[in-house]
Amino acid sequence: MRRSLPVGVLVGVLLTLLVVSGFLPSERGSNDATPQAAEPERAAPLRVAIVGDSLSAGRSRFLGNGLDDESWMRYAEGDGIDFVGGWAKSGATPTEMADAVRPVGRVDVLVVLAGTNAVRTGHSLAQEASAYERIVATVRPTKVVISSIPPYRWHAAAALRYNADLRRFTIEHGWSWADPWVVARDGDDWAPGFSTDGTHPAGPEQYAALGDSFRRIILETRGLPSAV
Known part of the structure; x- marks a missing residue:
């Protein structure tokens, strides 16, 4: 005598056959049919130019010789x-700087770190203001970042005045004011160990910290309107 299969078993077998034959959607097939959101396109890297003095020139004292371990840009560049x-x-x-700089093609962000030597030579911002305008006009970037100058131990009060005037000047022009020296400053002076000569970061470790600070500042310009 042949024994019949239980009804539940028969139903399970039939459903399996239907899924395999394509008459019923499997769970995987159902998910595959759901439209998937496209992955957002990765933003193109920002093309960044810099203009400055020894604080940006590197160990060789001239940026044209390339970036080295005392160039803050070495630590800021890459990955965007x-x-x-x-x-x-x-x-x-x-x-x-304004007399020497030349166009470098398309520039998304120009970073200008300039003014310590103006203070050193007794110049006020009023005497140097047009130089910043000429630098921007030559490079023609989409966005401009003007950096504060660091503490200057030998002319501390003059450096503070220059920074205050430079900040107002930057805002009046619709450019971005940046203070990357937060990591290096203790009050109005250098943080202990960050500078040995009272003018520059002490070495590669300190320039790396400065580069990290500038990197955050530069990447944040993506959300800012064009200023030029």
Whole structure:
């Protein structure tokens, strides 16, 4: 005598056959049919140029020799930031930078770190203001970041005045004001160990910290309107 299969078993077998033959959607097939949101396109790297003095020039004292372990841009570039050039030389005032800088193609963000040597030579921002305008006009970036100058132990009060005037000047022009020296400052002076000469970061470790600070500042410009 043949024994019949239980009804529940028969139903399970039939459902399996229907899924395999394609008459019923399997769970996997149902998910596959659901439209998937496309992955957002990764933003193109920001093309960044810099103009400055020894604080940006590196160990060789001239940016044209390339980035080295005392170039803050070495630590800022990569993964969203492309360094495309600029001009920086030890001892240069903003006026000397404006005279020397040349266009470097398309620039998304221009970072200008200039003014310590203006203070060193007794110049006020009023005497150097047009130099910043000429630098921007030459490079023609989409966005402009003007950096504060660091503590200057030998002319501390003059450096503070220059920074205050430079900040107002930057805001009046619709540019972005940045203070990357938060990591290096203790009050109005250098943080202990960050500078040995009272003018520059002490070495590669300190320039790396400065580069990390600038990197955050540069990447944040993605959300800012164009200023030029």
